[in-house]
Amino acid sequence: MKKSKKYYKLDIILLASAFSFFALMSSCDKKEKTDDFSELGKVDSSGKINNATSELAAQVIKSIPPPIEMESIILNAGAPYDLNILNAVEEYEKYSTNYHKAINLGIYGADLAYINIYNRKEDALSYLNTVIKLSDDLKVGQFFDFETIKRIADNSKNLDSMLNITTSNFEKMNNYLQDQNRSNLSMYMLTGGWVEALYVACKVGLDKKNVPLYEKIAEQKIVLDQILLLLSCYKNDPNAITLHNDLSELKNTYNKIKIETIYAEPTMVEENGQLVVKDNSKTVIDAPEDVIKEIFTSISNTRKKIIG
Amino acid sequence: MTTFKIMFAALVCTIMASYGQCNTDPMVQKCSGKLGDFTFLKVYKIDKIKTGESVEFSYVFSGNTSYMLSLCDDKGTDMGVQVSLFDSNRKLVSTNKLNGKTYPAITYNCKSTGIYYMTYSIDDVTCGVSVLGFKK
Numbered sequence: 001m002k003k004s005k006k007y008y009k010l011d012i013i014l015l016a017s018a019f020s021f022f023a024l025m026s027s028c029d030k031k032e033k034t035d036d037f038s039e040l041g042k043v044d045s046s047g048k049i050n051n052a053t054s055e056l057a058a059q060v061i062k063s064i065p066p067p068i069e070m071e072s073i074i075l076n077a078g079a080p081y082d083l084n085i086l087n088a089v090e091e092y093e094k095y096s097t098n099y100h101k102a103i104n105l106g107i108y109g110a111d112l113a114y115i116n117i118y119n120r121k122e123d124a125l126s127y128l129n130t131v132i133k134l135s136d137d138l139k140v141g142q143f144f145d146f147e148t149i150k151r152i153a154d155n156s157k158n159l160d161s162m163l164n165i166t167t168s169n170f171e172k173m174n175n176y177l178q179d180q181n182r183s184n185l186s187m188y189m190l191t192g193g194w195v196e197a198l199y200v201a202c203k204v205g206l207d208k209k210n211v212p213l214y215e216k217i218a219e220q221k222i223v224l225d226q227i228l229l230l231l232s233c234y235k236n237d238p239n240a241i242t243l244h245n246d247l248s249e250l251k252n253t254y255n256k257i258k259i260e261t262i263y264a265e266p267t268m269v270e271e272n273g274q275l276v277v278k279d280n281s282k283t284v285i286d287a288p289e290d291v292i293k294e295i296f297t298s299i300s301n302t303r304k305k306i307i308g
Numbered sequence: 309m310t311t312f313k314i315m316f317a318a319l320v321c322t323i324m325a326s327y328g329q330c331n332t333d334p335m336v337q338k339c340s341g342k343l344g345d346f347t348f349l350k351v352y353k354i355d356k357i358k359t360g361e362s363v364e365f366s367y368v369f370s371g372n373t374s375y376m377l378s379l380c381d382d383k384g385t386d387m388g389v390q391v392s393l394f395d396s397n398r399k400l401v402s403t404n405k406l407n408g409k410t411y412p413a414i415t416y417n418c419k420s421t422g423i424y425y426m427t428y429s430i431d432d433v434t435c436g437v438s439v440l441g442f443k444k
Binding site: 160163171215219226261278279281 | 340347348349350351352366367368370371372373393395396397401402404406411413414415416417418420421422423442444
């Protein structure tokens with residue numbers, strides 16, 4: 001029996017569906033094979049990292065705290081607000097490569113978080129403007145709408161909502177860059193943000209001789225391991241190699257820091273219908289001031305190279 | 309033959325739909341709102357797994373800091389996402405499903421700094437979102 005055109009159409013649709021289905025299943029399999037790290041660091045002909053590396057990089061990026069977490073403790077140290085310790089907004093003009101733009105976008109993002117915790121609206125808007133300019137240059141400006149953020153800042157007593165929005169926008173930008181196979185820019189941004197937050201924490205900590213800040217700086221030993229792991233995903237990227245080398249020197253200094261955890265079972269209680277888990281373990285940190293000074297010297301040198 | 313083709317097409321469509329993309333934006337907004345006085349840190353999207361599967365993320369938690377993991381799902385019940393929190397030695401710290409009750413958030417008063425692992429799974433929903441916040 002001869003098939004009608006209608007039946008041929010159905011066959012084609014079914015065939016296409018079947019192909020799509022198997023292609024989809026096959027790509028899911030690839031995504032699940034994240035334990036196979038043998039392909040890590042390899043790049044394809046266009047210079048992009050391969051799937052396994054990209055998957056690992058995305059996982060590591062998710063594990064790294066944004067600058068606000070380290071900087072939030074600065075206010076408690078009783079340090080006065082000091083705009084001079086940050087990277088000046090005028091410096092923006094000299095960043096011409098995508099590497100410099102992305103890494104300094106991270107730097108300015110951390111500076112913006114510092115300004116936000118001191119509730120300095122004018123400076124915050126000035127830094128936000130620079131963040132937007134760099135984001136536009138990198139074609140990720142769609143995540144920041146200056147007028148909307150300004151309106152939110154104008155309508156709030158403090159800059160908490162602005163802080164939440166900018167942190168959230170940086171997060172969206174990172175996700176977008178990874179989806180667009182431009183995770184190297186995300187990696188630069190994240191490294192820049194971490195370098196700046198550590199630099200500011202060291203500067204304030206040493207000025208105020210603040211032990212809680214010393215401990216916070218010491219804890220960054222764990223984050224540094226994650227950042228080095230992230231940078232090692234980009235073995236063919238000269239900028240990532242330079243950063244990796246610089247931060248490996250910092251790692252040598254961090255090896256003098258001792259972090260010990262004394263384990264105890266956690267306890268769980270329900271408070272106002274919410275589950276609250278109390279950690280009964282304890283972390284003992286040995287962070288001598290002379291080691292913190294060494295960390296400051298090392299991170300200052302790295303930062304100097306980044307901000308130019 | 310036609311019946312077979314229709315059944316095959318239906319099967320393909322069903323399986324593809326189960327792997328389909330969720331619109332996580334409204335869930336992110338809702339879950340961020342649940343943080344209250346916690347400051348927003350990260351979003352974890354649970355949109356590439358089915359019931360019975362799990363996905364893991366990690367985060368460096370800092371001592372003397374409180375964290376909140378809020379959970380939201382596409383059905384709006386906020387009970388369709390399960391999270392188990394493990395410490396750096398992979399010891400279970402807690403889960404949001406406790407004593408037969410499912411909690412839509414976990415607050416963790418962290419004393420021990422280290423890398424922690426969050427394992428998410430879904431039950432009777434298509435996808436979900438978890439937002440992490442912190443408070444000093």
